[in-house]
Amino acid sequence: MKPVDFDYEQAKSVDEAITLLTQSADALILAGGQTLGPMLNLRLVQPELLVDITRIDELVRVEASTTHVTIGACVSHAAVEDRRIADLGHDFLARVAGGIGYRAVRNRGTLGGSVANADPAADWVSCFAALDAEILVSGQSGQRIVKIDDFLVGAMETTIGTGELINGIRMPRLGASVRCGYAKISRKPGEFADAIAAIVHDPDRGCCRVVVGATDGLPLLLDNDALGLGPAVALPAVLDPGPVRDHLAWHMPVPDLYRLNVQCAVLQRALADAHAFPS
Ligand SMILES: Cc1cc2nc3c(=O)[nH]c(=O)nc-3n(C[C@H](O)[C@H](O)[C@H](O)COP(=O)(O)OP(=O)(O)OC[C@H]3O[C@@H](n4cnc5c(N)ncnc54)[C@H](O)[C@@H]3O)c2cc1C
Numbered sequence: 001m002k003p004v005d006f007d008y009e010q011a012k013s014v015d016e017a018i019t020l021l022t023q024s025a026d027a028l029i030l031a032g033g034q035t036l037g038p039m040l041n042l043r044l045v046q047p048e049l050l051v052d053i054t055r056i057d058e059l060v061r062v063e064a065s066t067t068h069v070t071i072g073a074c075v076s077h078a079a080v081e082d083r084r085i086a087d088l089g090h091d092f093l094a095r096v097a098g099g100i101g102y103r104a105v106r107n108r109g110t111l112g113g114s115v116a117n118a119d120p121a122a123d124w125v126s127c128f129a130a131l132d133a134e135i136l137v138s139g140q141s142g143q144r145i146v147k148i149d150d151f152l153v154g155a156m157e158t159t160i161g162t163g164e165l166i167n168g169i170r171m172p173r174l175g176a177s178v179r180c181g182y183a184k185i186s187r188k189p190g191e192f193a194d195a196i197a198a199i200v201h202d203p204d205r206g207c208c209r210v211v212v213g214a215t216d217g218l219p220l221l222l223d224n225d226a227l228g229l230g231p232a233v234a235l236p237a238v239l240d241p242g243p244v245r246d247h248l249a250w251h252m253p254v255p256d257l258y259r260l261n262v263q264c265a266v267l268q269r270a271l272a273d274a275h276a277f278p279s
Pocket residue numbers: 028029030031032033034035036037053073074077099100101102105106108109110111112113114116117121122123124160164165166167190191192193
């Protein structure tokens with residue numbers, strides 16, 4: 001099948017993109033096109049207008065301050081993988097980026113497109129949830145900054161409104177003694193994940209976020225007490241499978257033993273990865 005006929009505009013600025021998006025009742029943003037392309041071809045979306053935002057300089061910016069790193073929405077996975085952008089301090093982002101799909105996907109796919117799409121199996125969705133990232137959203141009334149936990153509403157659902165676009169993702173810089181772990185289980189390399197776990201344990205900031213992703217809905221931010229963890233304690237070598245299993249099962253609308261086992265396994269792998277983290 002081929003897409004329906006649509007108009008195409010290349011926006012030169014965020015303001016121009018917002019104007020174009022609000023002028024047409026059926027306009028869609030085009031970033032890397034890795035999800036939108038197939039959706040167009042299958043006619044799952046039938047826009048009147050595509051607004052290409054990939055040539056907007058502001059959207060490929062990287063700003064690093066002493067407390068945060070902000071990455072423009074149109075920075076590609078490959079740019080992060082190749083370390084062409086400032087890292088949070090410990091190469092965590094580059095490692096996550098390198099595991100996304102295939103190189104051809106990473107060359108074009110963008111961080112903003114991935115977050116906007118809000119696929120539960122998307123790597124950045126879980127990674128940014130563990131990092132407690134903020135999503136910078138531009139619209140007609142200016143910019144709003146939304147914590148990722150509030151930005152994601154469900155599978156493929158966000159709080160982004162008509163005429164709005166993600167302009168960047170802001171992440172805290174990590175402390176010197178941080179330990180980050182990431183693991184995903186896919187049936188074969190390059191496939192979307194069946195299970196993801198991301199851990200950011202940052203004693204300097206008093207934060208420990210353990211996230212299980214690739215669920216049917218939102219990434220699960222696990223309760224540290226239920227896992228026997230806490231921001232002040234050192235990470236245990238292994239997690240006690242009993243409480244972990246109970247905790248994960250509690251989040252499942254319908255108990256699924258296979259899935260539970262996969263989630264427990266990926267969590268233990270992420271923990272091992274956190275222990276191997278360079279500090
Ligand atoms: C074969 C294949 C394998 C893949 N494997 C993985 C994987 O293992 N892990 C993974 O995480 N991802 C994977 N992906 C997804 C890919 O990494 C892209 O990140 C994802 O498709 C969306 O990014 P994009 O820039 O291509 O967005 P697009 O396809 O251009 O857009 C996707 C959606 O987001 C909207 N959008 C785009 N940018 C913005 C913005 N700045 N603000 C608001 N809305 C916006 C678009 O309107 C559209 O609705 C895979 C994709 C393919 C094709």
